[in-house]
Amino acid sequence: MPFVLRSALLTMLLSSVSLQAAELLNASYDVTREFYKDFNPAFTQYWKDKTGETVTINQSHGGSSKQARAVIDGLEADVITMNRSADIDVLAQKAKLIPANWQTRLPNNSVPSASPTVFLVRKGNPKHIKDWDDLVRPGVAVVIPNPKTSGNGKYSYLGAWGYVTQKGGDATKARQFVTELFKHVSVLDTGGRGATTTFAQREIGDVLLTFENEVHLIQQEFGDDKYEAVYPSLTVLAENPVAWVDKVVDKKGTRKLAQAYLEYHFSAQGQAIAAKHYLRPQVTDAGQPAFKKVNTFTVKQAFGSWSDAEQTHFSDGGIFDQIYLK
Amino acid sequence: MKKKKKHLLPGFGLSLGYTLVYLSLIVLIPLAAVFLRSAELGPSEFWAVVTTPRVLATYRLTFGASLIAALINLVFGLLTAWVLVRYQFFGKKVLDALVDLPFALPTAVAGISLTAIYAPNGWLGQWLEPHGIKVAFTPLGVVVALTFIGLPFVVRTVQPILEDFSAEAEEAAASLGANRWQTFYKIILPAIWPALLTGFSLAFARAVGEYGSVIFIAGNMPMVSEITPLMIITKLEQYDYAGATAIAVVMLVISFALLLIINLLQWWSSHRHGNRA
Numbered sequence: 001m002p003f004v005l006r007s008a009l010l011t012m013l014l015s016s017v018s019l020q021a022a023e024l025l026n027a028s029y030d031v032t033r034e035f036y037k038d039f040n041p042a043f044t045q046y047w048k049d050k051t052g053e054t055v056t057i058n059q060s061h062g063g064s065s066k067q068a069r070a071v072i073d074g075l076e077a078d079v080i081t082m083n084r085s086a087d088i089d090v091l092a093q094k095a096k097l098i099p100a101n102w103q104t105r106l107p108n109n110s111v112p113s114a115s116p117t118v119f120l121v122r123k124g125n126p127k128h129i130k131d132w133d134d135l136v137r138p139g140v141a142v143v144i145p146n147p148k149t150s151g152n153g154k155y156s157y158l159g160a161w162g163y164v165t166q167k168g169g170d171a172t173k174a175r176q177f178v179t180e181l182f183k184h185v186s187v188l189d190t191g192g193r194g195a196t197t198t199f200a201q202r203e204i205g206d207v208l209l210t211f212e213n214e215v216h217l218i219q220q221e222f223g224d225d226k227y228e229a230v231y232p233s234l235t236v237l238a239e240n241p242v243a244w245v246d247k248v249v250d251k252k253g254t255r256k257l258a259q260a261y262l263e264y265h266f267s268a269q270g271q272a273i274a275a276k277h278y279l280r281p282q283v284t285d286a287g288q289p290a291f292k293k294v295n296t297f298t299v300k301q302a303f304g305s306w307s308d309a310e311q312t313h314f315s316d317g318g319i320f321d322q323i324y325l326k
Numbered sequence: 327m328k329k330k331k332k333h334l335l336p337g338f339g340l341s342l343g344y345t346l347v348y349l350s351l352i353v354l355i356p357l358a359a360v361f362l363r364s365a366e367l368g369p370s371e372f373w374a375v376v377t378t379p380r381v382l383a384t385y386r387l388t389f390g391a392s393l394i395a396a397l398i399n400l401v402f403g404l405l406t407a408w409v410l411v412r413y414q415f416f417g418k419k420v421l422d423a424l425v426d427l428p429f430a431l432p433t434a435v436a437g438i439s440l441t442a443i444y445a446p447n448g449w450l451g452q453w454l455e456p457h458g459i460k461v462a463f464t465p466l467g468v469v470v471a472l473t474f475i476g477l478p479f480v481v482r483t484v485q486p487i488l489e490d491f492s493a494e495a496e497e498a499a500a501s502l503g504a505n506r507w508q509t510f511y512k513i514i515l516p517a518i519w520p521a522l523l524t525g526f527s528l529a530f531a532r533a534v535g536e537y538g539s540v541i542f543i544a545g546n547m548p549m550v551s552e553i554t555p556l557m558i559i560t561k562l563e564q565y566d567y568a569g570a571t572a573i574a575v576v577m578l579v580i581s582f583a584l585l586l587i588i589n590l591l592q593w594w595s596s597h598r599h600g601n602r603a
Contacts, residue, residue: 065563072565090565146546148560187463188546190559202445202462315564316378324548325379 022055022257027077029064029087029151030193031214032240035277042273043264047257055257063191064151065090071097071245078249078258081242083211084151084299085109086306088243097247111239112265113279115211116296117159119230120199120218127206131232132163135207136180143205144185145195147313147320151238152192155299156209157320158309159236162302166234179323200227211238212291216278237296240279357578364571375572380548381557387465388554389580392533395472399529400522403480410481411488425481428474433538440471441543463545468553471540472533479532480525487521520596527588534581 028036040057047055060067060077068087071077072095082088091097103109121129127140135142147153160181164174189195192210199208200222207230210218215229242265244258264270271281280291303309313319367375375381410422428436444451444461451462461467491514499509537555544551554577561570 063563065565069562069565094565146560149556149563186545186547188548190541190546190556194542202441203447204445204463310564316375316561316566316569321378321380321548 022053022254023058024055024079024254024258024261025058025060025075025077026079026081026261027060027067027071027075028081029067029083030061030191031211031217032081033059033061034217035274035279038276039265039270039273042269043261046264046269047260057261063149065149071095071248076248076252077245078252078254079242079244079262081240082151083238083240084154084306085111085239085241086310087151088241089307091243091245095247097245098243099246102243103241106242106262107266108282109239110241110243110262111282112242112270113274114237114239114282115213115279116231116235116237116294117155117209118212118215118235118294119232120208120210120215120227121206121230123226123228125228125230129207129230132160132177132181132234135160136177136184140184140207141186141205142181142184143187143189143195143199143208144182145192146188146190149190150192150195152195152210152214153188154309154314155211155236155238157313158299158303159209161313162236162297163232163234166297166302175319175323178319182323212280213278231292231294234295234297236302237298239282239298360571360574360578363567364575366568367572372572375569376576380552381554381573383549384552384554384557385576385580387468387551388534388577389584391465391468391472391553392530394469395476395533396526396530398469398473399476399480400526403477403525403529404484404518404522407481407484407488411485425478428477433475433536434542436474437471437539437542440467440474440539444470444543462543463547463551465544465551467543467545468540468551471543472536475536475539476529476533479529480522483521483525483528484518487518491517516595520592523588523592523595527585530588531581531585534577 026036026040036057036059040059044055044057047053060070060075062070064082064084064087067075067077068080068082068090071080071091080088080091085103088098088102089100092100092102106112119129119135121127127134127137129135129140134140144156145153147157157178160178161174164177165171169177187195187198187204189198192214195208196210196214196218198204200218208218212229215227219227219229242262244255244262246255249255249258265274266283268284271284274281275290278291299306299309303312311318364372406425410418410425441448441462443449444454444467446452446455446460446462448462454461459466461470495513496509499513504512535555537553537559540553541556544553544556546552546556554573558570558573558577561567561573
């Protein structure tokens, strides 16, 4: 069977080539596909100019906790780029793949970009939704993905809670508000993109709560004239942290490259690419004028830390579970 | 006559050994891993995880909807098999091929299409909605999805039995004075009963484990339209492996018990039928 032989030889040849060229695997969450399609070639070019080395960046996308789980279970990702620091913390807590202080290794707590949770309403804003309080008016239907399974949903929930507490309300008030809010939610999709489909294609609900960058993608995808973004007076800022996975980069000998790749996120070029994809740059003001001014709080500011928020609100029997049991 | 029992076909030892190794590799070892993982929890913890009100609600929906869906498929699967075997008509081959489609379709595709059709703005949903019938994003939607994915089982198990069933037996019954209902009830039904039960249990088992198609149409509201597999996924999302496997163990045990009961029922009915004949 000469054909089999030939293809076997070819495979061997190809794999030996790829052994020489440096390779990185980036485990990321669902909606960064478009961003990394721009970012990776820019970095490859930058690295080639700087060192003469050709690198290949492979991407793996999926739900954020699913990706973190895959890395814990042995997916050899050199770097992990998520939308919640909790999904990177678990690499330290559950598997000791990275040190617990990973956030201190890169600028701005390892957060190159962020996106606030905003509202998307139908054209003309027929229900006059301006702020969080309008979401719980009678007759308003809200679409939020399930906070138990979706980072996007967690941010929306925490945004509602923080809106109350940051304005001086206590936990009882916040709980009342969040309970009322979820009474206006009739579908809990498992992920952010599912919620987008429910809102845009099934035409369910008057308002979708999601990240600002997703809002822009929706407007591109379904047409500018069908939806409007509404910026509440105060909202949560979803930070997108990045980290290299020490155990993996040491094994593969890619530490230097992985570090450079992540540092490039914080460079002027990296920040500009983020801005192009409507992710708010956090260390330079590249493209900032294009972003609407919005008052935000981070999870750390409003809840102490992600693990505290996770424990209090989303663990089994936590407050989110309780509001459905009454 | 107390000699070693001889098998008609040679190679029993070898083939049994092969079967056991194969089943162990493919089925038993992964399942054992599930049990081991859930054993990380103490008994009281295990019990607490699998009996929270929210999880209990999902058992009711998953097993209830699966049962309803399998019953629907039992009736309409038999009807479909009957039509395909007993009548000749234009387009029969196409119809026959159509039956297998739910097998071939990725379940997520099925879920998305069903949701699109039954959503309030969908082809069917827009006519049902004004009459107060909500399908998508309700438990009813779950039944619809499970009925869809379970359709081929009853048809494909009953069809060959019906094909082999000789028309003479029916003619004989008729000539002995049986009316149509008696012919069906006393002659045909006993013959296809084991196959019907098999198809029913396959459809049921498939429905219990189904995730992909249901998740899109269910709406996933806690206490109302969450299925048990979603609970498992939710636990995994929280990095709670032990909790996820605990619920998986409960599903496994219930499913196994139900399938065992169905198998016993089948054995008992074929036995009774065999004695009578």
